Structures are given as C-alpha cells and as structure tokens.
Amino acid sequence: MKLLEDRIRRDGIVREGGVLKVDSFINHQMDIPLFREMAREWKRLFAGKPINKVLTIEASGIGIAAIVASEWNVPVVFAKKAMSINLDYDNYETQIQSFTHKKIYNVIVSKKFLTASDHILIIDDFLANGCALMGLLELAKEAGATVEGIGIAVEKGFQPGGELIRARGIQLESLAIVESMDAATGEIVFRPQPHHH
Ligand code: 5GP
Numbered sequence: 001m002k003l004l005e006d007r008i009r010r011d012g013i014v015r016e017g018g019v020l021k022v023d024s025f026i027n028h029q030m031d032i033p034l035f036r037e038m039a040r041e042w043k044r045l046f047a048g049k050p051i052n053k054v055l056t057i058e059a060s061g062i063g064i065a066a067i068v069a070s071e072w073n074v075p076v077v078f079a080k081k082a083m084s085i086n087l088d089y090d091n092y093e094t095q096i097q098s099f100t101h102k103k104i105y106n107v108i109v110s111k112k113f114l115t116a117s118d119h120i121l122i123i124d125d126f127l128a129n130g131c132a133l134m135g136l137l138e139l140a141k142e143a144g145a146t147v148e149g150i151g152i153a154v155e156k157g158f159q160p161g162g163e164l165i166r167a168r169g170i171q172l173e174s175l176a177i178v179e180s181m182d183a184a185t186g187e188i189v190f191r192p193q194p195h196h197h
Pocket of ligand 1: 126
C-alpha cells in the first residue's frame with residue numbers, strides 16, 4: 001500500500017537488530033485517518049469473505065483492529081497476555097514468545113467470545129518471526145473458528161513469519177513488506193505487491 005510505504009519511508013526509524021520504530025503513527029501515537037485507509041484496503045483485498053469478527057492481540061494490535069472492525073461493522077476481540085498460567089476452563093489458552101520483549105506470555109481468549117461459528121479476520125501491526133500469529137491461529141483452532149484471512153500492517157520480509165503463514169495456505173495481506181532495511185543509512189526497500197493499491 002503506497003500510502004503506508006511512503007509514511008514508513010518518511011517517519012519510520014530503522015534501529016539496529018532489525019527493528020523498525022513507527023511510534024509516531026502506529027505504536028504510540030496512532031494516525032486514525034491512515035488506519036481508516038488501511039482498513040479500506042483490507043476490505044477490498046478480503047472482499048466476499050464472510051467475516052463476522054476481528055481477532056487481535058493486546059496491546060499494539062488493538063487500535064488498528066478496532067478501525068478494521070468498524071469498516072466491517074463487526075466486533076473485535078483481543079487476546080490477553082497473562083503472566084501466569086490461568087487455570088480457568090472458560091478460556092482458550094496458548095503461549096507466545098514475544099519478539100520485542102524476549103519473554104514467553106500465556107495468551108488467553110474467553111470461550112464466550114471465540115466460537116466454532118466465528119469467521120475471523122486476524123489483524124496485527126507487525127509480522128516478524130510469526131510467533132504472535134501462530135498463537136492467535138492456535139486459539140482460533142482450539143475454538144474451532146474459521147480463519148478467513150490475516151491482515152498485517154508491516155511485515156518484515158527478511159524474517160520467517162510471512163513464509164510460515166503463507167505455507168499454511170492462509171490468505172495473508174501485509175500492507176507493507178520490508179524486504180531489507182539499513183540502520184546506518186535509514187534506507188528501506190519494500191517488496192512489490194502488484195495487486196495492492
Ligand atoms: P512476531 O511474533 O511475528 O515475531 O512479532 C510480532 C510482534 O512483535 C508484533 O505484534 C509487534 O508488536 C512486535 N514487533 C516485531 N518486530 C517489530 C518491529 O520491528 N517493530 C515494532 N515496532 N514492533 C515489532
């Protein structure tokens with residue numbers, strides 16, 4: 001998505017260790033008009049899918065997912081990170097290794113809010129190693145929900161997550177895919193996506 005790529009080039013900051021900071025428009029301050037354009041692009045890319053719910057994970061996915069849910073006029077459920085094992089049979093539960101915080105989280109979603117009749121669109125801000133998405137896919141599987149697709153704002157194409165997800169045959173639409181980035185020069189190269197606006 002050209003709008004997002006241009007914004008990343010302008011306001012994104014490339015850090016050492018393959019980290020891209022987008023605090024001024026996604027991860028701290030949130031640019032809602034930009035999120036609205038992103039939601040419209042996903043609406044076009046997932047046209048015809050019977051999506052009745054958006055699923056994301058706290059915290060940074062929630063803002064984007066809320067705007068996306070508004071575009072479809074459906075609820076959004078966010079998986080919660082819990083520090084300790086929660087022996088609560090009313091929840092589906094899995095574990096996720098965090099890229100940014102180098103911790104393992106237990107992640108839960110209530111059985112009330114994710115069920116076998118749900119057709120979900122998973123939304124998140126970043127895709128790196130794919131741990132967060134694998135966790136959300138596991139929760140969806142436990143619930144028997146159908147995953148209609150996955151929408152990611154920024155995929156780091158030089159990390160393995162995207163390939164892992166696509167190999168599963170799930171429609172994954174990342175609005176910007178960073179092929180490479182250079183912390184010294186700040187240069188960012190995006191993967192061409194001809195079917196994207
Ligand atoms: P994964 O589980 O795919 O390795 O990482 C996904 C999560 O880590 C995202 O939800 C995001 O919060 C965080 N993340 C991974 N890489 C980056 C990055 O380069 N920049 C930012 N801002 N967040 C990242």
